[in-house]
Amino acid sequence: MVEKMKFISIVGPKEEIDRVTSQYLSRYEIQLENTLSELKDLKNITPCADSNPYRGVLARAEELAGRVREIGNAAPSGKRMETQAAVALTEELYAELEKCRAQKSGLEAERKKVVELLVNIRPFQNLHYDVASILHFKHIKFRFGKIPVESYSKLKEYLMDDICTIFDECGRDENYIWGVYFVPAAEEEKVDAVYASLHFERTFIDDDYEGTVEEAFEALTRRQKELEESLAQIEDSFQEKLMARGGEMLAAAETISDSAEYFDVRRLAAFTKAKDTVFFILCGWMTREDAERFEKEIEGDADVFCMVEDGKNESLENRFRKPPTKLKNPRIFKPFEMFIRMYGLPNYQEFDPTIFVAVTYSIIFGAMFGDVGQGLCLFIGGMLLYKFKKLNLAAIVGSCGIFSTIFGFCFGSVFGFEDVIEPLWLRPTEAMTTLPFIGNLNTVFVVAVALGMGLVILMMVFHIINSLRAKQLGEALFDTNGVAGLVFYGAVAAVVVLYMTGNALPAGIVLVVMFVVPLLVIACKEPLTNKLNKKKELIEGGKGMFVVQAFFEMFEVLLSYFSNTLSFVRIGAFAVSHAAMMQVVMMLAGAENGGTPNIIVVIIGNLIVLGMEGLIVGIQGLRLQYYEFFSRFYKGDGREFKPYAKAAKSS
Structure with a gap:
């Protein structure tokens, strides 16, 4: 059914709007509307021009709260924190985080440089010579790098005696040989060309090394370890400070989130000035039950006035926007609301067809797919899937399985076997x-x-x-x-x-x-x-x-x-075709003349029919709902009831 709606207007001093939002609106399901659009006949009302002051600090609070959750199982302190205290705590801890980041940034830049130096020098550890001296040769040129193994063999066999160069091998693997070659400055272009033809890949070494390659490598490794320890120490220090107030930080994040959301309500409000006081006006839709409770609760609030439109003198939909639609159906029928939403929600004045769809769809499915065994499989599978995954479609399948089982008894069919039970009504392929x-x-x-x-x-x-x-x-x-x-x-x-x-x-x-x-x-x-x-x-x-x-x-x-x-002939056609398909399965299993059936063939055949025909029957049943039923009485042009976010979260 479609719940009855009431249009409410709330008026109070501007400074009370956050209190009204947190104290009342956050506990009720209310769809707030743009007041300027709804009350366009009123004069001297203006929108809110203030920007939300909590958006920036909210991002920082959420980042800090996320870190708290990642580090441990901290929970909110449980105490309601004042907004200013929450902001102060967030700014204090975020300043510590920024300080930590600045310290880490310098150390990480140095660590990156050290890692690069290690990568470049690692293959040349067997070069037992002072690196700085090599880098400052005046008359001898040098090239660090690697050369393919097969190219190095050609170099030694054919070219080493013909060119003025010395190649000092520092290390090798199955593909490459790392090393450094030396050449007189006068011969460097010629020798570089020879090495290039042999696919020598040069490695550029910076002037940041001290001692031999081996000594430089050990020194850089120690420095890398020191930097990583320093980084970990800085991070641990900040995490200790953060976790010491982790519960407070989680509570602060909740408070700031609430405050930011409460402030956003102002964007839907209108403001008007009477004498020296600025008043806010908020309006929206509530269910009749919630509106009555809200009206009763707000009676004792001297600073706030609420007006509820009940539509006795003039219909709401003529004065305001079309009321939103909120469906309220018994729990057993709620999964079928999925089909209604796929087509379109009923408008406020329309008949809600959810219960009708639930009953007729299940019956039609069962009539087209009547089999005791397969129906029970659909019922059990659907209910289990719904229990653990909460899928509405699974609940619909389970409901259809019940009626498939019922019609299976009516048709006398159990997993395609027609001689296990007597039909309570008829056999689809025989009755004329x-x-x-x-x-x-x-x-x-x-x-x-x-x-x-x-x-x-x-x-x-x-x-x-x-x-x-x-x-x-x-x-x-x-x-x-x-x-x-x-x-x-x-x-x-x-x-x-x-x-x-x-x-x-x-x-x-x-x-x-x-x-x-x-x-x-x-x-x-x-x-x-x-x-x-x-x-x-x-x-x-x-x-x-x-x-x-x-x-x-x-x-x-x-x-x-x-x-x-x-079009409804399809119901009978699928009932007959289902029985015929199972007869084919029985024939393939060798059970058409009372013989012993092949159990594997029976199982596979039932699974194929269950999956293929079950899907087809489900689609055809939905087609009947949409094209033969809804096209005659249903528009589905309603707009969904979307309550204010805080109420939606708590409901």
């Missing part, structure tokens, strides 16, 4: 009914069409109710799904039933009244509605165009009645 003029027809098809005709009539009743709720009398009386359509379609259904059951048909004059008159009323819907609404122009576009348009519309109406009714 003899109808006048048509002859023999599968009984399930006949029942499916009859069920469909009954449901179409019910949809017309729903349409009439919705139209009357929306005060659209013309729609309720003259529409194809209104009273005129109900009389016509109901008369057709009655005549078909009487004819098929061998009873006498009504007199000709009665048939004319029941068939022709409603169609004429439907054809004249536009002028009749305009007449009802007291419009001067009854027909727009001329009488000739109206007649042509009415003729084709009548043809479309009659065709839609016929096609919509036949």
